[in-house]
Amino acid sequence: MSAQSSNWDRRSIFRAAAGLAAAGTLAACGGNNGRGGSSGSGKNLVQYFHAYGEAGTEQAIKRYAKAYSKADVTTQWITGSNFESKLFASLLTDQAPDLFEFHPQIQLVKSGQVADLTDIIEPVKDDFNQADIKSHTVDGKIYGVRMIDDPQFFFYRKSLLEKAGIQPPTTLDELIEAAAKLTTSKVKGLFLGNDLHAVINPMIWSAGADTLDDKNQIAYHTDGVVEGLKKMRKLFTSGDLLLDAPADYWDPSALNQGLCAIQFCGMWAMPQFQQTLGDDLGIMPFPKVTDAGKPSVYNGGWSMFVNAKGKNVEAAKEYVKWLWIDQKKYQEDWATSYGFHIPPRTSIAQSATKLKSGLPAEGVKLFTEYGHFDNIGWTQAMITATENVFADCVRKGGDPEAALTKCDKTVNAELKKLFG
Template identity: 80%
Template sequence: MSATSSSNWDRRSILRAAAGMAAAGTLAACGSNNGRGGSGGSGSGKHLVQYFHAYGEAGTEQAIKRYAAAYKKADVSTSWITGNNFESALFATLLSSKAPDLFEFHPQLQLVKSGQVADLSDIINPVKDDFNPNDIKSHTVDGKIYGIRMIDDPQFFYYRKSMLEKAKVDVPTTLDELIEAAAKLTTGKVKGIFLGNDFTAIQNNLIWSAGADTLDAKNQIAYHTDGVVEGLKKLRTLFTSGNVLLGAPTDFWDPSSLNQGLCAIQWGGMWSMPAMQQALGDDLGIFPFPKIGSAGKQSVYNGGWSMFVNAKGKNVDAAKEYVKWLWIDQKQYQEDWATSYGFHIPPRTSIANQATKLKSGLPAEGIKLFTDYGHFDNIGFDQTMQNAFSEVIASSVRKNGNPEAALDTCDKKVNVELKKLFG
């Protein structure tokens, strides 16, 4: 789902401020309430607090609070974190006396290593085979499952079919073709392509489409390849071409840039599909991130959000019971969450198989791209590493730095982090 909470919501942007805020033990004042009472359910007994970032789709906040209100065994209140500081607010709050009992985030090994998130194997194992195996794998450490996937969010390019037809442009399958297409599609006030305001939304796709990976099976750097260097140089060419929408009013997670005709091609998530279809009808198509170089392959980034239980909280067992109730037992709510407020793929096969809204047309195409080209997060490639690679994009794509030198700098930071996590 999209987020108004961050211009780059998709697990890449733990703000560096988070570390400073966390060290200071400060709590950012945000959200529609303070997380203590007010918006909870009708349950008796324990009081639980859950943290969510502010999703962009209408009805999401009301839905999460409606589910919580239906729970009878505890009073569950929701802190709906608005603004651009969800990650920093969450990480700071986890170290304070106001830490939530459960929270949504993405699989991160350091949360496991620090004992911050509870082992949920006992509630997930009975239904483990009903989950996408990749969603289980990305949340598993030493055979234990930490976190339960709520939604899978593939990201790919959207495009205006009529604009490509008018410019006599075929759907690009290589980065060179994408650069050529952007040039032909740029006319007057319309830019050929929008890749997000700082290009970091596509940073993992740059790696995968070049035939590389973030880390290898031995948890060593796998992104520093000739193909990735080539991709960085080509993205720099694209960035400076004058054919890219820069400084858009909203970021990639919002469909406005394509819907309002500011560009012909836009990077985005499957969550935007209903709003785009409403605006553009049958003039809407999708394609994966194109391949880079001879060793490359097209790629789709599978984002998404997962629910975690705060292992250092006072109500671990009660929080786990609520997570089991909502994200394992209540299939109707799970399908509602995945398909009623934007489109997402339910992580559970049984729910995905019955999600009629995703069965045909463009949603079905999105699922096929996800199945054929999808990549999931590596739990070991943590936020510090993502940030280090974001700096590579900043220095060698948005500025004119040397890609090899930028990657060397990134390697040093990543290796420090790898040593911390893996010894």
């Protein structure tokens, strides 16, 4: 996920999907949807993007669109905290976009909302990160083209760790100890985001578990995850966690402004961290939770989807193919000129000079070694159920075993609906 200009995280993204009918009462994004057209092609396409936090991103997307000759492409650049609700609301109206960025989500496929893009991806399929292909595939068909991969990990001030005599933590226990040693009257040891949601999946993976297994069965209800929840509770009550930062985890300001010594964030913010902190900056994965676990890096990111219920499906597919498959220069520009993201195309990732040395190269290495990708079957209801586990156990001190059992009921009900 790219840094955003408003306070919401990717896990809030599907909330609107739960109540599409209710969302239908919301206004679509403005009256002028740009369907007037002037290129003389007679084809007019509208695309939706959330407002990225990095300067220059809006101008770049509009510049690429302007270079396309076969249709007039208008961009709705949606600011504020309600990109997902505006998107879902508009998808129910005749003002719906022809294409939009989002995350792989099986409900969009099952409801017939997104078009099958296998035919345009197949010829270059081998040049994509295969984990990205897998996370967009249902029953052998590929829905959505990945635009950027966004690894998330911990950034830390080297000088503060050195001063406290601390090595970068390799276990969750060590991270808890480090947070305590690094906390002063002015600086908190650690920032995981204001609602902690960003670290739920990394904690599950680092405990040697997963959200779902290959057979789409529950894989998170393990002794290691129970242990992790108890450790997270200890951290939450320690007083060493920054819990009320002015901006959430995706924004680099908590570490940059000296509010904490270690911050969970994404590679997209690396240039901003480097600009402020220079060489006094290190990165590390989410550390292992148990002896049986291993470090993990969540790979977020954004993908382009075609609205299968739109009036211009073929024209939209043509534009997606032109921009996100044929135009490698634009793809590299989008991935590396504003924040740092990893291009999902192997050939572009290998030639992206900005990612070849120093801290960006370390980020790529962590992504390659420890990366975990979206599971297309892990739905918003399931995400919310694990958020409730964190609320029950980490924030309120409830029993992890009981909270996970409650979570299982919700997840199993969802799995039954989706997979029978």
